[in-house]
Amino acid sequence: MSSPQSRNLSVTARHDVYPAISPETYFSGSSDAFRSKVVLVFGASKGIGLSISSFYIRAGAKLAMISRSEKALAVAKDQVISEAGSFKPDVLTVAADVADTKAVEEAVRQVIEAYGRLDIVIANAGISSPWTKPFVENDPYSDWWRTLEVNLRGTYNVAHYTLPHLDKTSGSFVAITSAASQVNARFASAYAVSKTALNRFIEYVSIEHPTVKSFSMHPGTIKTDSVITAIPYWERIAIDTLQLPAATVLKLTDGSGRFDWISGKFVSANWDLEELERDWKEDIMNKGLLITRILVE
Secondary structure (H helix, E strand, O other): OOOOOOOOOOOOEOOOOOHHHOOHHHHHOOOOOOOOOEEEEEOOOOHHHHHHHHHHHHOOOEEEEEEOOHHHHHHHHHHHHHOOOOOOOOEEEEEOOOOOHHHHHHHHHHHHHHHOOOOEEEEOOOOOOOOOOOHHHOOHHHHHHHHHHHHHHHHHHHHHHHHHHHHHHOOEEEEEOOHHHHOOOOOOHHHHHHHHHHHHHHHHHHHHOOOOEEEEEEOOOEOOHHHHHHOOOHHHHOOEOOHHHHHHHHHHOOOOOOOHHHOOEEEEOOEOHHHHHHHHHHHHHHHOOOOOOOOOO
16 A cells, blocks of 8 residues: 655655754743743643653743543653753643543643643644544444544544633644645545544634634654554654654744744644745735635646
């Protein structure tokens, strides 16, 4: 089986941290962009969410980490605290399943009770079933609908309970999506549909909460549990580092406003952000690119 191909922007493809998104100014204290900021990361106990959590704590933010497993969260908390560098770490953990509406409501309540505000929310929790057989051969709930429940309903739950707080701070909301939303990959219907709908949902977040900077961000193709489980040919395409999406998220949410023009749109961590700004900003803003629509050429 060959990997699916998709059209891409003509910018340099990045697979690891590069100079334009280097987080060193945040880590060293040269920039206080994240000092006093409260960051909430869902799906924070491993992989991409853990890497993002580590970068925020190293940048001096106050951090709340949410995942389903209390045991995994305890290990993750110890890890990010050990990586805090010169900043005094302030980390809260809450166990919750993003597909459980009441659990998300309670988790957000605890974060607000502890910190009093929210500045940045990362909706990273997600799952995928194996891309190995037609959807009619999968269990309609545990393999197909459950994927939509976690990836789409879970993101909605997070948005529902955090956006009122982000409105108050003109904060940032980042949903981790996938380039799979842009291709027709065989046997990937549940995952691709969930991520396509997620992208569209973020467009509505931007419309209904215009003061919040909202992004649906493809993190790259990384050797995570979900990728290994889902994609039979993962070894050929999982070439990106965990640090790439973490550094990209920091750059998008650092409060400088430099990339606020991407709000409400799909963006890939693989795209060189400097080149995206230089070569594509005008077209993206004026021609309505990077949103979900029917295109006739």
